[in-house]
Amino acid sequence: QVIGEPSRPVLTRNQLRSDGDMCMYALTVSTIEPKNVKEAMTDPGLKLCMMITLVVNRQLLQELFCLLKNLKFDVDELNPNAMVDGNTFDHPLEQVIGEPSRPVLTRNQLRSDGDMCMYALTVSTMELKNVKEAMTDLAWIDSMQEELLQFKRLDVWVLVPAPDNISPLTLKWLFKKKHDEEQTVIRNKSHLVVRGYRQEEGIDFEESFALVARMEAIRIFLAYATHKSFTVFQMDVKTAFLHGTLKEDVYICQPEGFIGPDHPSHVYKLKKALYGLKQAPRVDDITFGSTHPRYIQLFFNLMESRFEMSMMGEMTFFLGLQVNQSPCGIFINQSKYVLEILKKYRMESYDPVGTPIEIKYKLDLDQNGTPVDATKYRSMIGALMYLTSSRPDIVHATCSCARYQAKPIEKHLNEVKRIFRCLRGTVNTGLWYSKDSGFELTGFSDADYTRCKDTFKSTSGGAQFLGEKLVSWSSKKQDCTALSTTKAEYVSLSACCAQVLWMRTQLMDYGFYFNMILIYCDSKSAIAISCNPVQHSRTKHIGVRYHFIKEHVEKGRIELYFVKTDYQLADIFTKALPADRFNYLVHRLGMRSLSPKELERLVKSR
Structure with a gap:
């Protein structure tokens, strides 16, 4: 089903002539060039290849072949796991580990060679720069095909001859690796987007508007969920952008790597809004809660009857916020993000301080000060602004430093570094919403x-x-x-x-x-x-x-x-306040410092 001539790293079934070929076919080909054994062991394909190399006994090789042979080949054009040639690997239901709705498994959860093969086939850790590199990796090809199959299912476009005097908009592939809480790659996601910045008002679009939830509205919901003893869940609308109907006539080029050989000069006329268009924005992150699991399932079934949904389980991570639910309440923090920005700006080894800003106010427009890198200064301010979603204790200091982003000098940078030093000693601090x-x-x-x-x-x-x-x-x-x-x-x-x-x-x-x-x-x-x-x-x-x-x-x-x-x-x-006054107000605001072990103990208390 692949259009064009992608360089294929695997063999078709008709070309398989031996047990070893079948093993290599199931494992696919890795494009990673490891420098040592340690790097090779991080790639499932290379790891299993080494295992096969060590198998010198014909009987053991035959047993491994039988194990791989149990992975059936079925053809289904709407199967999101479709391979390049339309084939797919399906596990027997009894071999599925954990929740069947989960698309892939992390490596820590793999318990057999068959599971390792499935991981190698569905997830790639490869960093991509362009489509050409993506076409060499089966997992990314699978992801791109999944995206195009969604377009076909939702009737997003139709292939038509290129109209005269109209320049079609170009497309771009975006590749993203989704991680779990442990930063392990759990899914490869490809998005085909339109270069919407080339649209002209009055021709390609008339009105554009995006609904954006305020962070205060999210915290109100979490506070209400705590008050009512709700368990908060999260789900996602698949391809939410593609549910909007277009009023204007918008033409786009065929996507790179998937140009039809019969009509290479044709273009697509959009029926639905596509990612990147001015009129495309939609909200697809949904949070909801209930006191009873039955109502959770009823609401999910209702939404799934209208849209294609992905149930993500209990809310643990939402818009950059770590949400820890327990029988006693909800704890909101950004500890992992704090560690990331401390490492990014090389502040992880600095000595911590008790307050984010000194009592003696030193910030002003000093024309004689030593200038510093304005780009880095603004980047640090932006990182702190994002952190204020769960850290009200640094709001005043951050907003005061943000006034000098036009021409920052050395003393402004020192005050910003002081905020990072304060974070260094309060990594696990966040907002505590008690049920009492x-x-x-x-x-x-x-x-x-x-x-x-x-x-x-x-x-x-x-x-x-x-x-x-x-x-x-x-x-x-x-x-x-x-x-x-x-x-x-x-x-x-x-x-x-x-x-x-x-x-x-x-x-x-x-x-x-x-x-x-x-x-x-x-x-x-x-x-x-x-x-x-x-x-x-x-x-x-x-x-x-x-x-x-x-x-x-x-x-x-x-x-x-x-x-x-x-x-x-x-x-x-x-x-700015002295340390004792500052700590008193921080506690009165409902902020607490809870380590991962303490949070785990709270969760287990249920």
Whole structure:
């Protein structure tokens, strides 16, 4: 079924003339060039070839041949395991290890030579640079064919003569190796994408929009799952992008390596949206939970009746977050990512520090400072920003350093390195959502007056909780210049109110209708202004956008309470703090440090 002339590393069955040929056919050909035995033992094909070489007894060779012969050859054009010539290897059901829905097995789970053969046939650890290299590896050819068979099943395109005066869009193959939690390759995935950046508005597309879930919405769901004692599961929609119907006429070239010999000049006219198009984005990661396995299966069956789904089991890793579920609660962290970035920026051997930012604020625009590599500086900031999804303790320090990405100097880089040194000592720290706490929506608002030494603008900080579960936080330099501490606190209150109202809307979908939502502030004057519906000369200069909090206080949706600074939890998002104060607030935010052994002990407690 392969179109074109790919260089084939295996023999057809008609060409097999001996038992040894059959063994080599089943094992396929490895393109790896090992430098030593240790590297050769990492490749299943080479490993089994060495085993066969050591078999000098004819009887043992015959037994190995019989074992391989038990792997049946069937032809099915819709089988995702189809080989180059349309043949496939199928295990007998009684030989399947673990869950049958799992596409492949890791090497640690292989218990027989037949399993090792299946691993060699379905998974490749080869790093690819182009399609030419992919066509030399059977596993990647299998993956590309799986992608094209999905296109055929979903009726994505139709082959037509190339229209006049229209330049078809070109395609590109993308290759990705999917890993499990142990970073072992479990699947080879090929994506055929369109170079959508060559589309012209009004010709190839009109509107483009992508729905993106906010990280706060994901944490709200996890907090709700903890509150209801749900077990959270995850599933994936296969080829989700291909379910969108196109309104425009879009023509694309035939994919490289699969050009029809009968019509090499023809092009494909798209019926469905393809990866890379401006109008293609779709969401395909689904998380759901229930207290009973029966409802989990019912929901999966319902989704599978509409779409082709892939059940991924209990949620353990989602959008970069490690989610550890136990009978006591849910622990969210990014410890593996912390180790990766420490290694990437060569910070794994640095001495740890207790806080991410020093008490004496040193960051400003120093024109006389020694410049540093701006690309590396921005890369480090980006890595830390991604980490703030589960580490609110470094948010203020990271956002402060992020203001100087245009022209970073040496002292800015030193402050960034201090954050990494703080991470060095808190690798296993994350958010703990306990099942024992309540589910009331509350907020904390704070501000630090004229914190920025360059613009003399204040810094707003906010934290929102569901019970004792921290689900949202922020640290941001204010857009306006406040004339007093009161004005800075008032502006911060408005920002916190906006976030609380958004969360209130989200929680309506869960069946919660919150009113009189408590927001704690440590400024009595800012609370007085918010509760006073009358404008006067001392507040008329404040932007209209910040006065909307008065409306919601008057309607009873928001209720403001005074809290002493010692108990202001948002204090950590506005300023540098001493170690004892910092550690106290980190603990009050619900952050804990749990080692892998402690997490394993929590899971086993069920």
